[in-house]
Amino acid sequence: MSLSPGLYKIHDTDSDRVLTYYASNKIGNGVNCDASYAKWYVKYYPGSMKYGIQVMEYNKYLAVTVDGSIPYGVEEEDASVLELEHQFHDFYLIKLAGTRYYLEHPNIGLDGTIVKFVDKVAFKGCFWRFARISDDTGSILKPKTNNNIPTPLILRPNDILSRGSGSQYPDDAHFHTDILFNMPRNPFTRNQRMATLEWARKLGVANVPTMESFDECERRLEAALGRGNNAT
Structure with a gap:
């Protein structure tokens, strides 16, 4: 209201x-x-x-x-x-x-x-x-x-990814999510990923990616690097 x-x-x-x-x-x-x-x-x-x-x-x-x-x-x-x-x-x-x-x-x-x-x-x-x-x-x-x-x-956005840089990430939110989910020694499982995103939303975090949008982002990254998805 x-x-x-x-x-x-x-x-x-x-x-x-x-x-x-x-x-x-x-x-x-x-x-x-x-x-x-x-x-x-x-x-x-x-x-x-x-x-x-x-x-x-x-x-x-x-x-x-x-x-x-x-x-x-x-x-x-x-x-x-x-x-x-x-x-x-x-x-x-x-x-x-x-x-x-x-x-x-x-x-x-x-x-x-x-x-x-x-x-x-x-x-x-x-x-x-x-x-x-x-x-x-x-x-x-x-x-x-x-x-x-x-x-x-x-308060100005900390744009790590400069616009027009050719990055596979659509925005900083997906960049930070990728860093969180794909830590070198312990990648998150899919269930862990979904739970983490849901918890962030409950805490009121802004611009939390959907699982689907991150899947698409990750597919583009994997295609560019020639690797497969690790999350199961």
């Missing part, structure tokens, strides 16, 4: 704190209050199901630092593009679009803690409750293309 655009208070589900914009240009979870620095416009990017989040008081948008973890406030053109993953009722995960980085509320300070984006497959500390205040979304977001979406350096 997608979240409807509007004005919200965004609650830390482990306490009564709310997402708060500090005058120091930092974003954390502060004391629950009705101040405009604790209210957020949630709005769609035109033509997509991705979001920008803007604090009401300062009109700053949520973005992350170059190292990819600490959120702070920016103008619209530098805002992070976000995905809101519905969990249940009005609980959502806030994720940097195209990554596995989720906004976490660590709750280690008495008066509130700076929040951060973390690479997680277990989502403890990452659930947020969106309490709707009104339909007001402030200004309308301008469309963003893939070319002008800011992406922190550590």
Whole structure:
């Protein structure tokens, strides 16, 4: 269920704190209050199901630092593009679009803690409750293309396989799966392969190959090397 655009208070589900914009240009979870620095416009990017989040008081948008973890406030053109993953009722995960980085509320300070984006497959500390205040979304977001979406350096894909290199692997996911399944001294059996892929999916790992797609990838590799498949 997608979240409807509007004005919200965004609650830390482990306490009564709310997402708060500090005058120091930092974003954390502060004391629950009705101040405009604790209210957020949630709005769609035109033509997509991705979001920008803007604090009401300062009109700053949520973005992350170059190292990819600490959120702070920016103008619209530098805002992070976000995905809101519905969990249940009005609980959502806030994720940097195209990554596995989720906004976490660590709750280690008495008066509130700076929040951060973390690479997680277990989502403890990452659930947020969106309490709707009104339909007001402030200004309308301008469309963003893939070319002008800011992406922190550590979140950029680590493309081991350069495009157009003639590799038999369709992408990095199949490359890493091949390394895992075909370790020189102890190749995985087919049952072990299927169990490993299923376990990765249950952990929420992104881009897990299907057994069929990896079989096809492996057939191409074996044909190129003139060998047969070892998995039984």
